[in-house]
Amino acid sequence: MTNGLEHLAQALEGYGDSYVIIGGTACSLVLDEQKLRFRETKDLDMVVRYEQRLREFSRILWKYIGEGHYASMEQSSGRPHFYRFAKPATPGYPKMIELFSPHPDYPIRPDSAIAPLHISDDISSLSAIVLDEDYYRLIQQRRETVDGLSVLKPEYLVPLKAKAWLDLTERKTMELAGDGPHVDGKNITKHRNDIFRLAPAIEDDTRIDIGERPREDMRRFIEAMRGVDMPLKQLGVDMSQGQVLELFSAIYL
Secondary structure: OOOOHHHHHHHOOOOOOOEEEEHHHHHHHHHHHOOOOOOOOOEEEEEEOOOOOHHHHHHHHHHHHHHHOEEEEEEOOOOOOEEEEEEEOOOOOOOEEEEEEOOOOOOOOOOOOEEEOOOOHHHOOEEEEEOOHHHHHHHHHOEEEEOOEEEEOHHHHHHHHHHHHHHHHHHHHHHHOOOOOOOOHHHHHHHHHHHHHHHHHOOOOOOOOOOHHHHHHHHHHHHHHOOOOOOOOOOOOOOOHHHHHHHHHHHHO
16 A cells, blocks of 8 residues: 555545545555455555645645655646655655646647646646546546545546556557657556456446547457456456456446
8 A cells, every 4th residue: 555645634634526546546545445455556646626626625735745845846847847746755655646637728738748737826836747538537427535535436447547558558569669768568567457456346237438438448458458368366356357358348348
């Protein structure tokens, strides 16, 4: 489980409608709640929701980050706009926090994947990685509270992880063709394994409409996995690979 979650839950108490935790930390929380195994994770991915008390929540989050005394704060080019925070000097804080948001309703550079969060002058340096609109709508659908934190439910974490796997796999193919930067294959494997780890946490009768683009991405992921021999016992998954893929097909397709 990610370090610093108790402290974070205390700091964000009462603002569960203003953010959603996704990624490895969300997987860890929802699987731990069901007594299922997950890998150790150090980073925390948080989606900031524009629709719910953005100004008040951002003040609290910016204060929390400041009190953590993060040594590394990654920024976009030009005027400082920080969206990734790592190496906290204060004990009890997550080792890394990365912020995401929907596409803002104001213009940003077409080639930019980072959007400043326009809130007020005193917190004007806070930014977020822009999420695909289809996937932001997906994130909006179902959240739950686990250990005092707002997290995405497991059946919605799966399509996000599948999207990440597809994107990284495509970038790895471009790298091998000499047409892209290095992509760590361990990250590709991590997302794939996480998807299968989530399967036992989802009810068999779950059926959700995730939208056209995420549905097509899930179709591509499922087809790609039919030719892979997954080490499910090593991952602590008490299901066969066929059962997992059949479950995903029934839920998403």
